[in-house]
Amino acid sequence: MSEKLPHPNGDLLFERELLPHIDALNTFAYHLTYNEEDAKDLVQETFLKAYRAIDSYVEGTNAKAWLFKILKNAYINQYRKKSRRPAQVDFEEFIGYQDQDESSISEYQDLREEIFENLLGDEVTVAINALPIDFRTVILLCDVEGFTYDEISKIIDIPIGTVRSRLHRARNMLKEKLKKYAESLGFTDKRTKYGADESE
């Protein structure tokens, strides 16, 4: 049996195209695992897997999306059972909702501008981490990391229409959570259903 030869530019590719994404991967991993140690383990495993599979990576293509997909798969395969958070929900296994077609997108949550002034930054992380994992994931990939619908579709293996509808629901849920935090700090939202101030 012949041994696989190392990629001739593997180390260079690794340093130049993969490692620059380590901060983004670590942020994603942190919000999947809820703690820094598990996140580091997941990031390390992602880079080891990426290095072993570097033959399948085409230089100059979308390294960030490729790495995020590896990390997501590594998380599903190995980390979900080891998570220190007992109530964690698995990818694609959350029973409490069903993905809807994008044509079903209708109601929108709106937040008043004043809410942002009443919230501390930490509450964003708390609110994101309180979302079920499928919703948390699309918020992190789209709103935090700036991936396109097409890239998200490929990273988490769902149709683009589902990405859109899931993002819509995730943002509504996030706004609702942030609104509740603001209300707990004494802020009251007195708007009508469609977001206009009653005084308008």
Place this chain on the structure above:
Amino acid sequence: MRAPNDYQQFRQKVDLMLDNALSQEARDEVMRTVNANPEYLALLKKERNFRDFVRNNVVRPKVTPEFIQSIKEKIKIN
């Protein structure tokens, strides 16, 4: 008073625009609508502020040089 259906459809276009999922032509059309309607302008600003608020405030744990070095060493070992 705005019609709820128009509002919902416009919200969908705002989402698509902020998610960079619209063509330049479609973006221009959204911006023309926004500039002609102060209520829609406020809506766009609010949604953009929400996205910025999330992106700028989410916790991003730092990766240390030692951690990066340990990954490089593991790759050499493996």
